Amino acid sequence: MVMLYELWPWEVPEYAPWSWIIAFYLFLGGVGAGALVTASLADLIGRGKYRDISKSGVLISPIVLIIGSILLLFDLGDPLRGIQIPRAFVNTGSWLAIGAWLLMITIILGFTYAYTLFRDKSRGLRVFLAIIGILLGIAVGTYTGLLLRVLQFIPLWHSDFLPLLFVLSALSTGLAATLFFPLLTKLTEEKMKTVHRLSIVDDAIVAFEILVLAIFIDSVSKTNAFGMESVAAITTGVYSLLFWVGVIGIGLVAPLFLSTMSLTVVKHSRTLPIIEFTCVLIGGLLLRLIIIYAAIKQPIFFPVI
Amino acid sequence: MVNLKFLLDHTRCIRCKGCEAACKTQNDVPVGIRRIRVVAVNEGKPGEKNVPLPCLHCDDAPCIKVCPTRTLYKREDGAVLHDKDKCIGCGYCLMACPFGAPQFPGSGPFGSRGKMDKCSFCVQPFIQKENGQKIFREPIARCAVFCATGALDAGDATEISAKFRERVAAKIQPLTGTLV
Numbered sequence: 105m106v107m108l109y110e111l112w113p114w115e116v117p118e119y120a121p122w123s124w125i126i127a128f129y130l131f132l133g134g135v136g137a138g139a140l141v142t143a144s145l146a147d148l149i150g151r152g153k154y155r156d157i158s159k160s161g162v163l164i165s166p167i168v169l170i171i172g173s174i175l176l177l178f179d180l181g182d183p184l185r186g187i188q189i190p191r192a193f194v195n196t197g198s199w200l201a202i203g204a205w206l207l208m209i210t211i212i213l214g215f216t217y218a219y220t221l222f223r224d225k226s227r228g229l230r231v232f233l234a235i236i237g238i239l240l241g242i243a244v245g246t247y248t249g250l251l252l253r254v255l256q257f258i259p260l261w262h263s264d265f266l267p268l269l270f271v272l273s274a275l276s277t278g279l280a281a282t283l284f285f286p287l288l289t290k291l292t293e294e295k296m297k298t299v300h301r302l303s304i305v306d307d308a309i310v311a312f313e314i315l316v317l318a319i320f321i322d323s324v325s326k327t328n329a330f331g332m333e334s335v336a337a338i339t340t341g342v343y344s345l346l347f348w349v350g351v352i353g354i355g356l357v358a359p360l361f362l363s364t365m366s367l368t369v370v371k372h373s374r375t376l377p378i379i380e381f382t383c384v385l386i387g388g389l390l391l392r393l394i395i396i397y398a399a400i401k402q403p404i405f406f407p408v409i
Numbered sequence: 410m411v412n413l414k415f416l417l418d419h420t421r422c423i424r425c426k427g428c429e430a431a432c433k434t435q436n437d438v439p440v441g442i443r444r445i446r447v448v449a450v451n452e453g454k455p456g457e458k459n460v461p462l463p464c465l466h467c468d469d470a471p472c473i474k475v476c477p478t479r480t481l482y483k484r485e486d487g488a489v490l491h492d493k494d495k496c497i498g499c500g501y502c503l504m505a506c507p508f509g510a511p512q513f514p515g516s517g518p519f520g521s522r523g524k525m526d527k528c529s530f531c532v533q534p535f536i537q538k539e540n541g542q543k544i545f546r547e548p549i550a551r552c553a554v555f556c557a558t559g560a561l562d563a564g565d566a567t568e569i570s571a572k573f574r575e576r577v578a579a580k581i582q583p584l585t586g587t588l589v
Contacts, residue, residue, distance in 0.1 A: 122500060181498015181513065181522040192497055193477045200501050201477035254475060257507045402507070 125179045127396040130248045131277070131389045132172030133207070134270060137248075138278015140165040140214055141241035142302075144234035146282075147221070154298055155221075156289075161282035162221055165241075166214030168281070173207055199254055203247045210240045245274035252395070259331030260399045265320035269391075272313040277388035279306050280359075280381035287374050287381075299377055303363045306384065314356050317391075330402040337398045347394055355387010412468070412487040412566040413530055413548055416573055419460040422560035424449060428461050428552035435531060435551040442512040444528040445552050461561045463552065464489060464510035464528035472502035472511060480525065487566070488530040488548055496524040530563070 143161025146154035180186040189208050193201035217233045219225075249267030256262050283299055325335040338347050362380035370376055424447050432438065432445045445463040466489045473481045473489065480495040481502060502511040502525060514523040530548040550563035562569060 122504060178519050179499075179522075181500075181515075181524050182496065185495075186497040186499070192495070195477050195479045198475050198477040198501070200475065200499060204477065255504050256471065258504070401504075 122179075122396060124393060124396070125175055127392040128389070129172045129175045129179070130251075130270070130392045130396070132168050132175070133248045134245055134274030134388060134392075135277045135281045135385070136165045136169035136172065136210070136214075137241040137244035138274040138276065139168065139241075139282045140210065140217075140237045140278070141245075141275060142279045142282045143217070144237035144241065146302075147230060148234045148238075153294075156286045156295065157282055157298065157302070159218075159221055160285045161278070162214060162218045162237075164281050164285070165278075166211045166218065169207060169211050169214065169244075173211070199247060199251045203244075203251055206240065206244050206247055210244050213237060213240055241274075241278070242271065245271040248274065257402045258399045259327040259402055260324050260334040260395065263320055263324050263327075265316055265323060266395075269313065269316045269320050272309055272316060273388050273391055276306055276309040276313060277385055279309070280384035283377065284381050287378055291374055296372065296374075300367055300371075303366070303377060303380065307360055307363050310356055310359055310384070314352075317351075317356075328402065330400045334398045334400045337400075338394060343394045343398055346390055350390035351387050351394065354383050355390060358383045359387075411485075413466055413564070414487070414566040414569050415463055415465055415550070415553070416562040416569045417460050417462070417465075418560045418562075418573075418576065419450075419458045420560075421558045422447065422459040422461055423558055424459040425557065427555050427557060428463075428561055431551045431555035432463075432528075436529075439514055439526065441514040442526045444512065444526065446509075461552065461556070462508055462510070463550075463561075465508055466528075466530065471505040471507070475501045475505045477501065484532075486548065488532060489527075490529050490532070491525060491527055493524055493526070498522050498524050500525075 139161040143158045143165065146161065147158040150158070177183045177186055185192055189204050193204045195201050213233065213236060217230070217237055220230050220233060246267050249270035252258075252261035253263065253266050279302060283302055286295060287299060321335055321339065324331045337343055359380045362376050362383065366373060366376040366380070426447050428445050429443060429447065432443075436444065438444055445461055448460050448462050450458045450460070466487055468487070470481070470483065470489050473483060477499065478495045478497055480493070480497075481489060481491050483489055498513065500513065500522060503509065503513065511525045511527045513525060515521040531551050532548045548563075550561075553561045553563035556562070562572060
């Protein structure tokens with residue numbers, strides 16, 4: 105039996121129903137997840153020392169997740185049906201359905217946790233909520249990656265490193281968003297020390313993220329012609345400026361540099377950490393935008409008679 | 410066991426788009442939706458090929474796996490159908506489908522995308538209820554009936570693959586074993 109195969113170079117734009125709105129949602133979901141993890145960890149480890157940071161994170165998390173969910177609803181073709189989560193999302197094998205349930209639970213948990221923190225409820229309850237918060241935060245961060253990873257005909261997204269990259273980005277952007285508001289209020293020596301300590305954690309995550317991003321790009325470029333085309337668009341093509349300057353420069357290298365500066369040279373400045381965390385947030389958003397827009401659908405192989 | 414499939418033959422398709430017209434008149438398809446499309450590859454260049462492209466009703470359909478609301482389901486006879494009442498219009502099925510079969514009337518945010526619509530082997534728009542029970546409608550794909558050149562054929566998988574084998578066998582030269 106003679107079976108030759110040939111590629112079908114179909115047009116790409118036909119297959120891009122997801123756009124900036126999904127990228128914004130993925131970013132906000134990551135920030136919400138990371139903020140919840142940061143707040144829970146600060147509450148667990150700090151034993152009341154990092155109360156400001158916990159309060160900030162636990163307020164940011166559900167609010168940001170709600171904004172993200174509203175964006176997601178607006179992207180649907182039938183928002184009024186999509187909002188009825190228990191009725192609509194019944195296929196538990198689909199990551200979109202799992203994600204909708206996770207989002208709903210995480211938002212509810214975030215508000216419950218915020219209530220216990222602000223009203224100074226018993227520590228046992230808070231520890232319980234914090235542990236669930238960490239698990240849910242990591243789950244939401246991973247889900248934003250897995251949502252894209254299961255689409256097997258898009259080589260850029262069908263990569264094992266994408267969920268890891270998104271989790272790391274979620275943790276780092278969530279930490280940045282959490283530390284943003286305590287920095288704007290009155291600064292004490294104690295708080296500055298905490299910020300410095302946490303920005304070292306952020307540096308570690310960012311450094312790991314650089315590594316994972318490099319492995320991700322490399323692994324995608326080795327999949328097939330369409331993966332290579334996506335990578336070419338990111339590294340040398342239309343998105344190269346956004347990628348090298350935005351994601352790598354502003355999002356990953358600048359925070360490391362600014363953090364080193366604020367730890368060694370200008371110790372008591374509040375401007376440097378604020379710029380650093382803004383850079384992390386911008387980098388996270390640009391990363392999601394580039395990954396959504398640079399995706400190319402791989403046409404299927406057809407037998408040639 | 411029936412397993413419904415389409416046979417697409419790009420060596421025969423002349424891009425008359427009769428299948429698209431037949432589908433639209435038969436199923437009252439909304440504006441902007443093409444349940445079957447004739448795709449031109451390398452248009453205007455040497456090696457140009459046309460292929461009619463409906464939903465191929467995959468055995469292991471990726472759209473059914475990713476659909477969060479169980480809008481898409483597989484009928485016993487292999488047809489992948491959709492229940493439009495359940496659809497929320499997320500676009501996940503279109504991202505998962507390698508053929509671009511799920512169609513949306515619009516694009517862009519704020520509810521303008523609308524609900525998904527796809528080829529249903531000409532069984533779906535006629536699900537009538539008689540005495541409270543759904544009628545099992547015979548799947549007769551009108552596009553295949555209308556196709557003038559035999560580029561498109563629909564039916565049971567064994568039947569279709571036998572036809573495909575016949576066509577390929579007719580093109581093999583007896584001595585060398587190569588294709589004409």
